[in-house]
Amino acid sequence: MTVAQESAAPGGTGAVVGALGPLVAAEATAEAPGAAVEARDLEQAVWLRLLERLDGDAGPPADAARWVRSAVRAEARRARRTAARELPYRQEPSADPAVEHFAPPERAALRSERRRSLRAAVARTPGRCPRLLMAMLAPDDLTYREIAGTLGISQGSLGPMRSRCLGCLRRMLAAEVAAPGHRGRER
Structure with missing residues (x-):
């Protein structure tokens, strides 16, 4: 059964997404400031993880609330690790000839x-x-x-x-x- 067929079925993907929406949003909003990432980006990463799980053989999580909390925290940790490794571009001096003088x-x-x-x-x-x-x-x-x-x-x-x-x-x-x-x- 495809994800589209599951979402149409009672208790399928659509029901899982609808039931977990407020919880994912609340958890992402709580964890986002500590990860220095936008809450919507964190939320989107968790939804992607959930859809990959539902599309695979794992199916919906047994304890959805616990799964959401751990998934949000895992994505927040990943965002923090990524931010720690990324370096901003070095600011180069102006190439303006008036400044060069x-x-x-x-x-x-x-x-x-x-x-x-x-x-x-x-x-x-x-x-x-x-x-x-x-x-x-x-x-x-x-x-x-x-x-x-x-x-x-x-x-x-x-x-x-x-x-x-x-x-x-x-x-x-x-x-x-x-x-x-x-x-x-x-x-």
Whole structure:
């Protein structure tokens, strides 16, 4: 029997969802602030877990209230672990030329050194990658159509080629510079 057929049957999925709705909402609202996640996101994760259970061989939980509490807490723990491992993007200084004029000379020297080393690494990539990556680094900000025309390849093959070239460049740069370990410790 499919989920749609079960929801139409008395005591099926629809009845389980209807009966557990307020409990799931209350538990998710209670746990969300501690997990630093929206209550609706937490609630949605629990509903997904319940529907996966109902669609599988497990069937509805015997003690639904206990199952909901444990599922909400498990999803909240997962959200906390994920938030602890995710790091925000680093704020880069403005690329505004007016601000650049007042930048210290050390920052300008470091920036030009990074550009030089990136362009040197791009030049060492194999095959057609150097031409593609240099076109992507061009200051005129070319579109895919313009890059494909410049390189003489189809626009459809540009995306996969770009992915391969960036992966190759990433591996080259990772081999040159050791990535810092967990919590800033060197490997």
